[in-house]
Amino acid sequence: MKLRFxxxxxLGNDFVVIDAINQSLIMTPSLARQLADRHFxxxxxxxxxxxxxxxxxxxxxxxxxxxxxxxxxxxxxGARCFVRFVHEHGLxxxxxxxxxxxxGIIALRREANGEVxxxxxxxxxxxEEIPFSSELGDLPLQPLEIGEQICEISVVSMGxxxxxxxxxxxxxxxxxxxxxxxxxxxxxxxxxxxGFMQVTGRHAIRLRVYERGAGETLACGxxxxxxxxxxxxxxxxxxxxxxxxxxxxxxxxxRGNNTSVIxxxxxxxxxxxxxxxxx
Numbered sequence: 001m002k003l004r005f006x007x008x009x010x011l012g013n014d015f016v017v018i019d020a021i022n023q024s025l026i027m028t029p030s031l032a033r034q035l036a037d038r039h040f041x042x043x044x045x046x047x048x049x050x051x052x053x054x055x056x057x058x059x060x061x062x063x064x065x066x067x068x069x070x071x072x073x074x075x076x077x078g079a080r081c082f083v084r085f086v087h088e089h090g091l092x093x094x095x096x097x098x099x100x101x102x103x104g105i106i107a108l109r110r111e112a113n114g115e116v117x118x119x120x121x122x123x124x125x126x127x128e129e130i131p132f133s134s135e136l137g138d139l140p141l142q143p144l145e146i147g148e149q150i151c152e153i154s155v156v157s158m159g160x161x162x163x164x165x166x167x168x169x170x171x172x173x174x175x176x177x178x179x180x181x182x183x184x185x186x187x188x189x190x191x192x193x194x195g196f197m198q199v200t201g202r203h204a205i206r207l208r209v210y211e212r213g214a215g216e217t218l219a220c221g222x223x224x225x226x227x228x229x230x231x232x233x234x235x236x237x238x239x240x241x242x243x244x245x246x247x248x249x250x251x252x253x254x255r256g257n258n259t260s261v262i263x264x265x266x267x268x269x270x271x272x273x274x275x276x277x278x279x
Contacts, residue, residue, distance in 0.1 A: 001279050005035075006085055007042060007270040010077030012218030012247025014270075017048045017085045025049070029069030031277060036067035042275060045214045048078045050086060058105060059097040060086065066213030073103035074159035076221020080116035080267035083108045088269060103159030117264040120222065123229045123254070124157040132161065133187040140233045146181050153182070154230035158261065160212075161188060162226035164195040170206045173198075179210025193220065197227045204242045205231060218247030225261045228252035 003025065006017045016035050018025060027049055035041045044067065051061040062082055064075045082099065086092045087110060096109040107119040124130070125138035132155050134142055144151045144163070153163040163182050167173040173196040182194035191212045198206040207227050209220035224243035231237035232254060240253045250265040 001277060002274045003277050004272070004274050005042065006088075006272045007044070008081040008085065008268060009247075009270060010080050010219060010221060010265060010267050011245060011250070013046075013077040013220060014044045015046050015048050015078055015081050016042050016044045017081060018050065019085075019089055019091065020049050020051045021091065027063070027065060029065070032065035032069045033067070034277070035275070036065075042273075045211070045217050046072075046075055046078055048075070048082060048085075050082065050091065053100045055100050055105070057098065058100050059092060059094065061100045063102070066211075068213040070213045071102070072160055072212065074101055074120075074222050076118060076120060076158070076223075076225060076263050077219055077265075077267075079106060079108055079118045079120075079221065080263075080265060083110050083116045084267040084269060101159065106159075111264070114266070115264055116267050117262055118221070120158055120225050120261045120263055122258045122260055123226070125155065125233075127155070130155050130157045130161045130192075131189055132192075133189070140230070144182070144185065144187065146178065146185070151178070151182070154226075154234065156226040156229050158222040158225045158229075160222055161190060161192040162195055162223055163188070163192045164197055164223075164227045164230040167196050167198055170196055170198045170208045173208060175208050175210050175216050179216060183210055183212055193223050193226070195220070195223045195227050197231065199231060199236050200244075202238045203240060204244070205237065206244045208246065219245040219250070221250065221263055221265070224250045225252055225254075225263055229254055229261060232256065
């Protein structure tokens with residue numbers, strides 16, 4: 001059968017976005033891997049599925065599959081693309097929509113300049129909320145043993161788990177070697193996104209993220225939120241924070257405590273098409 005899709009990206013973090021309301025789709029890990037394959041499929045970091053919701057007052061359900069076929073709770077760059085997709089395909093004409101995810105309901109807003117703001121909800125810090133194995137509670141910095149090395153990480157959930165560490169220069173940070181060791185560390189039972197943050201001012205950071213199931217991406221929306229939150233908690237940053245990644249910049253607002261994190265940035269459609277998949 002033929003499956004219609006859009007190829008989109010948020011700052012180079014790229015997605016295959018599929019309308020599963022107006023066409024039949026049973027997503028499986030093997031199909032996700034096939035679609036995400038950059039040589040034999042379409043190619044992407046994640047697959048985003050637009051579905052009907054069963055929640056009253058909510059507009060859509062949003063599912064996310066990594067390139068390795070695993071389903072995850074949240075994706076900030078994907079959420080911005082989600083808004084653009086439903087508008088471009090006539091699924092909604094609302095300026096602000098509410099979307100059901102595995103980690104809860106999020107609010108998405110298309111701004112007048114074409115960018116998208118996402119209310120990501122409040123961050124969570126308790127180890128059981130991440131989840132993360134620790135006896136130190138929600139301390140802003142947690143020690144993590146990796147071989148003979150001890151890294152200091154800030155552990156944050158933005159609906160998905162993040163481990164953020166400070167570095168002097170993101171260009172020389174050991175993302176490719178240390179990233180996968182943190183991602184699969186046994187103290188993170190659901191794995192974790194590993195962020196490497198360089199503070200460049202009270203309102204600015206540079207960031208690289210090694211994502212669960214995808215490897216290093218050009219940008220990570222939830223990772224940008226987690227890094228900004230971690231920096232504010234450590235007293236290194238003030239809101240708003242401009243997060244510069246290899247694919248571009250996002251602006252993160254967080255007033256602290258139990259308030260929502262607001263992420264604002266672009267979403268781009270690259271092309272639309274059809275691909276043959278097994279019936």
